[in-house]
Amino acid sequence: MRPALLNPLFTDVTSAKGIGTKLAKLFSRLLRGDEDQPARLVDVLFHLPYQVIDRRFRCTISQLPVQGIATLKVTIGKHKLAPRGTRLPTKIDVFDDTGHMSLVFFSNFGDHLARQFPVGEQRFISGEVSWFGAEAQMTHPDYVVRPEELNHIPEIEPVYPLTAGLSGKLFHKAVDAAIDKLPPLPEWQDEAFLRQNAWVGFNEALLKEHRPSAVGTSPSRNRLAYDELLANQLALTLVRGQMKRESGRVLSGTGELRSKIVNALPYSLTGSQKSATEEILRDMASDSRMIRLLQGDVGAGKTVVALLALVTAVEAGAQGAFMVPTEILARQHLASFARLTEGTGLHIVVLTGREKGKQRAELLEDLASGKIHILIGTHALFQEDVAYRDLGLVVIDEQHRFGVHQRLALQDKSHLGTDLLVMTATPIPRTLSLTLYGDMDVSKLTEKPAGRLPVDTRVMPLNRMEEIVAGIRRSLQQGVRAYWVCPLVEDSEEVDMAAAQSRFDDLNAAFPGQVGLVHGRLKGAEKDKVMADFKSGALSVLVATTVIEVGVDVPEASIMVIENAERFGLAQLHQLRGRVGRGSAKSTCILLYQEPLGEVAKQRLSIMRDTEDGFRIAEEDLRLRGAGEMLGTAQSGLPLFRMADLSVHGELLAAARDDAVLVLQKDPLLSSPRGEALRHLLYLFERDEAIRLLASG
Numbered sequence: 001m002r003p004a005l006l007n008p009l010f011t012d013v014t015s016a017k018g019i020g021t022k023l024a025k026l027f028s029r030l031l032r033g034d035e036d037q038p039a040r041l042v043d044v045l046f047h048l049p050y051q052v053i054d055r056r057f058r059c060t061i062s063q064l065p066v067q068g069i070a071t072l073k074v075t076i077g078k079h080k081l082a083p084r085g086t087r088l089p090t091k092i093d094v095f096d097d098t099g100h101m102s103l104v105f106f107s108n109f110g111d112h113l114a115r116q117f118p119v120g121e122q123r124f125i126s127g128e129v130s131w132f133g134a135e136a137q138m139t140h141p142d143y144v145v146r147p148e149e150l151n152h153i154p155e156i157e158p159v160y161p162l163t164a165g166l167s168g169k170l171f172h173k174a175v176d177a178a179i180d181k182l183p184p185l186p187e188w189q190d191e192a193f194l195r196q197n198a199w200v201g202f203n204e205a206l207l208k209e210h211r212p213s214a215v216g217t218s219p220s221r222n223r224l225a226y227d228e229l230l231a232n233q234l235a236l237t238l239v240r241g242q243m244k245r246e247s248g249r250v251l252s253g254t255g256e257l258r259s260k261i262v263n264a265l266p267y268s269l270t271g272s273q274k275s276a277t278e279e280i281l282r283d284m285a286s287d288s289r290m291i292r293l294l295q296g297d298v299g300a301g302k303t304v305v306a307l308l309a310l311v312t313a314v315e316a317g318a319q320g321a322f323m324v325p326t327e328i329l330a331r332q333h334l335a336s337f338a339r340l341t342e343g344t345g346l347h348i349v350v351l352t353g354r355e356k357g358k359q360r361a362e363l364l365e366d367l368a369s370g371k372i373h374i375l376i377g378t379h380a381l382f383q384e385d386v387a388y389r390d391l392g393l394v395v396i397d398e399q400h401r402f403g404v405h406q407r408l409a410l411q412d413k414s415h416l417g418t419d420l421l422v423m424t425a426t427p428i429p430r431t432l433s434l435t436l437y438g439d440m441d442v443s444k445l446t447e448k449p450a451g452r453l454p455v456d457t458r459v460m461p462l463n464r465m466e467e468i469v470a471g472i473r474r475s476l477q478q479g480v481r482a483y484w485v486c487p488l489v490e491d492s493e494e495v496d497m498a499a500a501q502s503r504f505d506d507l508n509a510a511f512p513g514q515v516g517l518v519h520g521r522l523k524g525a526e527k528d529k530v531m532a533d534f535k536s537g538a539l540s541v542l543v544a545t546t547v548i549e550v551g552v553d554v555p556e557a558s559i560m561v562i563e564n565a566e567r568f569g570l571a572q573l574h575q576l577r578g579r580v581g582r583g584s585a586k587s588t589c590i591l592l593y594q595e596p597l598g599e600v601a602k603q604r605l606s607i608m609r610d611t612e613d614g615f616r617i618a619e620e621d622l623r624l625r626g627a628g629e630m631l632g633t634a635q636s637g638l639p640l641f642r643m644a645d646l647s648v649h650g651e652l653l654a655a656a657r658d659d660a661v662l663v664l665q666k667d668p669l670l671s672s673p674r675g676e677a678l679r680h681l682l683y684l685f686e687r688d689e690a691i692r693l694l695a696s697g
Contacts, residue, residue, distance in 0.1 A: 458591065
């Protein structure tokens with residue numbers, strides 16, 4: 001149960017004066033990523049400003065700067081209204097004893113401007129100064145107040161990331177309400193550590209961020225970031241300790257099935273595949289639970305390593321489960337596993353949301369009886385009615401799409417102790433790995449199978465479309481197959497991006513009968529047919545959304561076109577490029593962009609052109625986008641952390657990890673005075689897995 005001291009912070013944002021249910025939905029969208037998830041005052045407190053505006057510069061019109069923020073007292077002069085039906089701005093002349101300037105408004109405010117700026121009266125205004133020739137201007141001033149209300153203009157103003165419909169003034173009101181509810185919290189940081197870093201207490205740090213008294217970097221932000229990272233590392237260390245304490249089992253196979261699979265491979269295992277397999281098998285053969293992360297670049301051969309681990313579990317008399325993020329990938333793995341295990345007697349089955357009724361019932365019966373050796377599936381593997389006779393090993397592919405609680409949920413399907421192997425096709429920077437997988441040991445695949453040719457990556461503007469289509473036509477005549485990836489399924493009037501459907505129509509007109517379309521809204525059977533036709537060569541071009549991002553393996557495809565590549569993250573571009581270069585032919589990846597390119601997009605595309613090193617790409621992705629977007633969580637509206645930025649606070653993360661390990665070595669149940677304070681920290685940052693483990697003792 002949450003400490004009573006914290007309850008006021010977890011009250012709904014509607015407890016703040018002036019915020020009703022309609023506005024609360026905007027707060028929920030901003031702070032929880034979902035209008036149906038009520039925003040709380042604690043969410044407001046943890047939503048820190050991204051910049052601070054200094055409004056202390058007071059001047060006359062003759063003293064206005066060339067650029068920057070200024071606050072000044074003026075008299076309202078003539079209104080020059082914009083003619084109706086035009087895009088011209090409305091201008092209001094203002095003056096003081098030293099000169100004249102214009103206030104500029106591009107929206108039609110009706111009578112509002114006349115009421116706000118009565119001719120002849122004085123007002124204090126504050127905002128960004130610009131110049132039109134020799135004339136000073138202020139476009140849409142941030143503040144306009146009567147002389148007696150000057151104190152309504154903050155001297156140092158925090159600026160928050162907001163969502164459409166939510167104003168800064170309204171958010172400031174919520175911040176004030178949240179600060180009023182902030183209770184005196186027990187200090188969980190060591191006093192000597194605080195002095196060493198010149199850090200203030202947690203409450204004071206929050207106040208300094210939300211009510212700053214100066215401009216520039218503040219140690220209070222580092223203090224808050226460290227608290228959030230420490231909560232994360234405590235949770236992961238507790239989970240790791242619990243899973244390690246739970247009795248594991250010895251899964252030591254005969255090696256007979258493994259040998260048959262290795263002999264069936266069309267290539268020899270790389271050195272890193274062999275060493276990773278040895279590490280995994282060593283963990284499985286011990287009586288402690290395996291909790292291991294397998295990372296490797298695109299095409300490094302993780303799936304084969306996973307299959308060798310799964311058949312080892314089967315050799316030891318147990319079952320294996322292999323969870324993947326998409327149905328397409330699940331069925332593709334089934335096909336590739338079937339080829340490699342032909343004649344071994346292994347019974348491997350897929351379970352996704354598509355299996356229903358009698359088919360599903362029979363499958364679950366076979367699983368519970370042990371007839372099924374390896375089950376491949378999506379989130380369906382988590383469902384309550386899925387019961388295994390003896391689940392010995394769980395493999396999770398593309399694990400960054402699944403959280404710690406989901407990893408634990410799947411392991412709970414076994415009462416005998418389940419080993420866990422999670423995999424990523426996107427190399428993960430060390431700082432990110434520590435925050436997400438601090439509960440795991442790590443194996444890395446650093447080589448690609450012999451014979452893999454580099455992919456020729458080219459960056460081209462969309463206005464060269466005809467040239468690219470002509471090049472694809474020549475390639476198709478030579479039997480080449482091509483992917484064409486678009487970001488959306490249907491055209492959107494709001495977003496100027498290509499849609500897969502309209503691009504399919506265009507390419508199908510150019511190459512009649514040779515083009516297929518795959519996207520997330522297609523029914524499973526339709527997807528399967530299109531993918532099968534592309535794989536067999538019945539189709540030569542596959543237009544797709546990012547549903548083909550992970551794991552799709554068609555060695556004959558050697559062209560990848562990514563439209564609006566500037567809208568994709570580096571990791572996603574790297575994944576998509578990894579769909580080609582899997583066969584013996586030289587492959588090409590064309591990154592099409594819409595001009596003009598922003599600076600960050602330009603950097604991303606340059607990195608893609610310059611390197612295929614997934615580890616370097618991952619580090620650059622973290623630097624350019626931050627952890628939340630890199631993992632895809634930005635799509636749900638929420639970052640990985642609310643106060644910490646891994647590209648800035650990497651050193652703090654390492655210190656937080658060491659601190660968490662030391663604390664829990666001395667005090668595993670957090671029952672000491674500092675431990676009790678740290679429990680408040682875990683509740684404050686809602687580390688549910690850790691809280692549940694502590695509650696169970």
